[in-house]
């Protein structure tokens with residue numbers, strides 16, 4: 295089973311938390327689990343941690359999609 299969580303580093307408090315790759319898309323907003331700051335995930339963000347998180351999330355989604363396609367392929371008659 296693929297881990298569908300992506301690590302995110304808060305730009306304010308620098309603490310790490312995990313967010314689901316399915317949610318983590320351009321324009322997605324969430325609050326830091328530690329300092330409660332609202333974080334906006336934007337591919338044009340100045341913060342490289344934000345851009346990296348978006349990139350990681352996309353890779354995870356591709357991996358999940360590939361794994362699902364493989365499962366479907368194996369299940370086919």
Ligand SMILES: [Zn+2]
Nearest residue numbers: 304307326329
């Ligand atoms: Zn924080």
